[in-house]
Every structure is written in C-alpha cells, then in structure tokens.
Amino acid sequence: MKVAAKPITIRDVARAAAVGVGTVSRVLNGGAHVSRATTERVEAAIRRLGFRPNAQARRMLRRHSEIVCFLLSNRDFPHTFHARILQGVENYARSIRQHVIFAAVHYGAEVSPDRIHLPPILQERGMVDGLLLAGTIYPNFLHRIQEMEIPFVAFGNNVMEYEGPRNFDQVSYDGYPGEVEAVRYTIGQGHRLIAFGGDTTYPWMRVRHEAYLAVMREHKLNPIAFTAPRPVSNLEYGDWLAGRVLARRPRPTAVIAGNDEVAFGVWRTLRRRGLRVPEDISLVGFDDREEAMLMDPPLTTVRVRKEEIGQACMRMLLERLHHPTMPYSERLLATELVVRDTVKKL
Amino acid sequence: MKVAAKPITIRDVARAAAVGVGTVSRVLNGGAHVSRATTERVEAAIRRLGFRPNAQARRMLRRHSEIVCFLLSNRDFPHTFHARILQGVENYARSIRQHVIFAAVHYGAEVSPDRIHLPPILQERGMVDGLLLAGTIYPNFLHRIQEMEIPFVAFGNNVMEYEGPRNFDQVSYDGYPGEVEAVRYTIGQGHRLIAFGGDTTYPWMRVRHEAYLAVMREHKLNPIAFTAPRPVSNLEYGDWLAGRVLARRPRPTAVIAGNDEVAFGVWRTLRRRGLRVPEDISLVGFDDREEAMLMDPPLTTVRVRKEEIGQACMRMLLERLHHPTMPYSERLLATELVVRDTVKKL
DNA sequence: AGGTGTCGCGGAAACGGTTCCGCCGCCGGC
C-alpha cells in the first residue's frame, strides 16, 4: 500500500494530453463532441497516469448519489427471506451501476414518529437518493420517513395496519392466488377435513386465511381455522397448531400452515407424537424458504419470488426518482403452488 | 413530495444568522472557537431553515467517504451465516457513523486476476474507504484486490488455499478449540466409536478434522473419518455420510458432522432408515446456524459468533484506515460447544 | 464572397462544503 501521493486529477490529465479539462471530462462521459484523435490522446494519458475520477466530486455536481438504502426494520438480521430480497435488489442495482447501502433500524410500533431514532444514513442530505423499506414496517415509521421528503418504496406485505391514502409506492406479492391454488390442490387430492393455522394479526396471514375460506366455501366444505394471536415464534405457533389439529374430532387429514416455519413446527410436533407426514397428515406451507427443502419429505408450499420482489422494488424506486410526480402505485407479484411431497393422495 | 426548490446551503445559513460561512462550518463541526451566543444564533438559523449539510460536498473535502463495502464472493445470496456477519458489521458501523454498501461478485477460482470482472463499486476512486471480504474467496481475487491499493479485511475462514506471505488483515474464528470440546464431550458421554464426516477440500473442514483426530488420538481411540471430496450440497454430503456410517461395522454410536447442514442431511437419512437421534445414533454439528434449532431434538453443535466476526472485521478495517502502515495481523475468535439434545449418554 | 450552422475545443464558473489567513478587540504583563 503506497502512501497516498498527491492524487491525479483531471487537470493533470488535461496537461499531459495537451487539451482542456472540459475535453477530458467529455471523454470521461462518453466522448460526445470530441474527435477520434483527441479521444485517443486523452485515453492514453488517462492510462499512462492511472487516473480514476474522484467519485465524491462527481456526485456533488451530478446532484444524486446513485446510492439507495435498503432499510431493514425491526429485525435482528436479514434472514433468508429478506436476504433474498436484498440480493434481488443488489443484482439489479449492479446491472445499472447503482449502489446499495444496507442499514437497519429498530423502533417500537407505538412511539410517536418524531421520537423514532433514525439511522445516521438518513441524517445527511444527499447521502442516498432513495429508500427501500423492508422488515416489519409500522405506520409511525412511514410517517416519519415521509417528513424527510425522500423517495422510497416499501415491501408492501410487511406494512402493518397502515390506514388512510397510501401516498407511497410499494411492491407486494399477492398471496391470494397461491394460497387458493394450494387449497384447491389439497382438495383435489381428496382431502375434505382441511385445517388452516396462522396468526391473523398479521395482514399477510389474513390474506392467506381469506383465500383458504373462499376455497373451502367454494367447495362447500367446513373451514377449520386456528387463527388466534399468540405471542410466540412461528415454530412454536406450529407446535400449538399441531396440538389443536390433533385434538379436533373428526381429525383433519391436512393442515395448511400459515408459512413454512409454522409448517416446520407442525411437522416436528406431529413426529414427536408418532405421526408421519404425509402418511398420517398432509401439510402445506407458504413462502418457499430454504427450510422447505430441508424438511423430509420436502414441503409442498407456495412460492414467493423474493429476488423478483427485490428487483421490482429497485426498479420502482428508480422510476420514482426519474418521474417524481407520477401517481403512486403498487406492484403485485404472483405467487404459485410448488408441489413437493407432503400432501398425500387420498 | 415537494418539487425540489433550490436547496439551502451553508451560505444561506450564514446570511440568516448574520455570520460568515466559516463560522457556520465551525458550528457544524463541533463549535470549537465559536462563542456561546453565536453558536446559538447559528443553530437557530439552521433549525429555522431546515438546513442539512450536503453529504457529497463534505466527503469531497474530507478525502474519505465513510463508506465501506461488504463484498460477498461467489454466493447466490447471503445465507444466515453471512447475513449475521453482515448484521454485525452494520451494527458496529452504525454506532460509529460509518455506512456499509452491500455488493456481490462472482468469478471462477481459476481465471487470471486481471480478467475478474469487478463490481462497479470498485471502479471509482474514493467511492469506498475499504473492503470487507466474505463468501468464498480465492487467491486470484485477493491478488486483484491488492492491485487496487484499497485497504481490506478478509473473513479468513473463507479464504481458499492462499499461499505465500499473507499481506492483508483477516478475522477468523478458530474452529479447533470448539471442535476439540465437542469431541471430548462426546467421549465424555461414553462414546468410543465416533465418526467424523466433512469434505476436507475446504480449509475450515480440515481444521475440524484435525481437531477430531487429535482428540481421538489423545484418548487412544480409532478415528473413523469420511472426508472424501464430493461435488454435492452439504445436505447431500450428509446423506452420503449417514450411508457410510451405517455401513460401517462395528457401527459408530456418534457422528461429528462437519457442519450443521451436513448434520441435517445425516439426520434425515437416519430417520428415513428408521433410526432416531440421539437414541440410536448421536449427532454433533458445527456453526450453530438457525437450522440447528429447527432440528428435533435441537442439535448439539459448535457455536461460531457471527455477529462478533462482523464487528471485528469492521473494527479491524477502521484501524487499518487510521494506521495504514501497521503490520498485518489476524484476529482469531474462539468457538465453543453448545450442548443441546442430540448426544446420548451411554 | 459572405452568411450561417455545426463541430471541436479551451477554459471560466459553479457546486457546497472546509480550511486558512488575517483582522479586530480584549486581556494581561511589563
């Protein structure tokens, strides 16, 4: 690591190539209105001196940083679901030469907007062009962000109980069709006593629950839903759900779990009680996380295309940046059933 | 979202507070050499105008960006292991007002350094102050990065077959003591026929293998190691390992799996063949991933403190930035056994 | 031949901060 000598500037290059600084700048930015010969002379000088333009000075003039911030709310760390969204964002960002700052923020759902402690990244002006909101997002935080007058896109499924006109952009997956497909498929496999379980405090769970109810009604079947709010992990919710299902008479032959983690909890409790999936009880998840493949047999579940959500978020933010006044919208991505091996044909 | 009016600059503030720009700048940067009364007048003006300094202009003068890049090599997305490292980096960075750009890079282990396609973030000068290298890192990439003369710290365990003098900083966990503890513990529970399995192509696996061998030797027990390289997933490696273990006579009573994913593969294959953990065969993992808690019963494994690795990386990079000429070093973090329920007392 | 449009180019101005120089006034020492 050389001790930093005086860095080479655009003026050094101009001098070396015997041209004006404007010309060097033009070459740097695509070379419009510069003759072939001059371009080559300048490029040679750039190579010879090992010149690389200073990113900060550039950004100052450009008036935007080409950096967006992926802001994770109220999570300990980005586990696989959000990690995949982040990767989707990064992939797309890289292809269009944008950069992604990863930041986290924690706050209570109840604190007033102006008491939320923002991460340092949001305290400077011009540090990031826009925001991508993921994690569990409460309305107070959205209000706070809106005060900052910085463009942002939210991952809509994780927005909790937001009321009033939605004056921001969001990208969501539509869990409804996927869950409909899942329930129909289960019925198609001959099941009639099909339970659903998931804490409908969460809006994303409500959608799945409604899809379940609709399909059951459509087939004139009695819904068996366990949707009580419980302040426990998904895994433990699954344990509890399995208990309720087993206690129910007549016993359901299939369980639609609110998500893959709940399904995992159901699975382990069933196994502990000596029951096998799918021989004794069939099981369906939601999300298609990595863990679904870990299960044995692999879990039939509903796929959410997380990388595509990330990409769509980034794309939408960019559109907003380019057209600040366009009307707010929501982009909905489809979900679909992934049939694996946990639903038995009756 | 208001259409951007002319942004407020430091000169506007100076005019409003009837002071010079220098004074405003001094107030902004800690207020040394400014009287109490003036400070207050300036601060009032800042509040009144809603002035926030422009990040880019600041950075240009400061000569560093206060941004580091977390660079993930050759991974599809940040798995929970790396996600936790990233979170450790972010946590610490936030506390000292540094920012973390997340970027990914993919390259073959064999391509020559100058043919590796670097992510755009590294192509500008001054965009990031330093690099944090994670993922699976091959020597060709390290050589390429070194040419760039940008300070970096590598997550050492993931550095593959680097030879020669190590002229960069790294943070690693020392898997040896944790694995030693794990094997000793297993022996302490009365096991004598203890198998080890893991692809020792990977340097981190080699360390665990050596620890296993050392303890077995220390107790005068015959090692039963399955370390063949196999181009399959960890999970499938576990399947294969379980097969080998079951075929072996006399049959081992415990399996030390190279990592938690391998353990998971072993577990599912054992269960398929009608064997229970730990009643029929005991099992130990390594890494202490989220999945270890998913297993049933929860997996006894070796904990790697991933957040601390992240924090240490960030801290080390900062030291390097402040003292560019200090000698290179490696920071080693301890690992330790986490006893849960998959080793049976014989 | 003269006007006019276009291309290529040089260099000044601008961006929004920080840094530094120099001035003023006050205080303390002799």
Place this chain on the structure above:
DNA sequence: GCCGGCGGCGGAACCGTTTCCGCGACACCT
C-alpha cells in the same frame, strides 16, 4: 501606556469534477 497573544470571526481560496459560454475552423448554401 504599550505590546504580544489569543479568542472570535469574516470571507477568500480551494477541493475535483461538470457545465456552459465563446471562439475558431470548416462546410454548406445562396
């Protein structure tokens, strides 16, 4: 009473780019 030092402060210069203005040369048209 004079002088030196220093705290407080204003404002010019500067950082390394981009942008813009203006100029000369040349081609084309009338």
